[in-house]
Amino acid sequence: MTSGTHxxxxxxxxxxxxxxxxxxxxTLEPVFGPPDTLPGDNxxxxxxxxxxxxxxxxxxxxxxxxxxxxxxxxxxSTAVTVTLQGSPEAVRQADETxxxxxxxxxxxxxxxxxxxxRELRLEx
Numbered sequence: 001m002t003s004g005t006h007x008x009x010x011x012x013x014x015x016x017x018x019x020x021x022x023x024x025x026x027t028l029e030p031v032f033g034p035p036d037t038l039p040g041d042n043x044x045x046x047x048x049x050x051x052x053x054x055x056x057x058x059x060x061x062x063x064x065x066x067x068x069x070x071x072x073x074x075x076x077s078t079a080v081t082v083t084l085q086g087s088p089e090a091v092r093q094a095d096e097t098x099x100x101x102x103x104x105x106x107x108x109x110x111x112x113x114x115x116x117x118r119e120l121r122l123e124x
Contacts (some may be wrong), residue, residue, distance in 0.1 A: 007032060007090035008052035014045065016080035021047035024082060024122065027074045027101045031093050052090070074101050076124040081107065084118045091116040098122060 009032055013021045021039035029035070032051035039047035082098070084091045088111070095118060098104055107119040 007087060007093065008050070009084060009086035009090040009094055010048070010050045011085070011094070012083040013039070013047045013049075014081045016047075016076060016078055018042070018044070018047060020076050020078065020080050021049070023074050023076055024080070024098070025049045028094055028097055031097050032090075052086075076102065076122060079121060079123045082120045082122055084116075084120065086115065088116045091118050095120065 009028070011024065011028075013024055018039050018041040025035050025038060028051065035049040035051050037049060039049055084094045086094070095104070095106075098120060103123040105121040105123070107121050109116065109118045111117075
């Protein structure tokens with residue numbers, strides 16, 4: 001198993017506000033580092049963020065930052081649907097991190113040769 005310096009992950013969020021999207025993004029920052037772009041407050045109905053396309057994200061193992069509970073600021077105003085896309089390891093870590101912060105229901109998953117996609121329903 002090789003350990004890269006970063007994990008690339010793209011997420012798409014629907015069903016919530018820009019503040020909800022930012023709460024999800026901030027929840028993932030301890031594992032993936034800062035996003036390449038932060039969802040803006042431009043009235044969009046779909047919010048997208050990506051991690052790791054050039055930054056060195058923390059790669060802490062179990063108990064070393066990965067899976068830690070996010071700060072109390074990670075609150076959702078409503079249930080949202082998040083689609084995670086990236087390497088199997090990136091998607092797994094994102095799923096575990098979000099599951100530690102929110103009530104998560106898996107809605108579906110698809111696996112490719114080197115990439116996975118997973119759809120989650122997050123509840124406040």
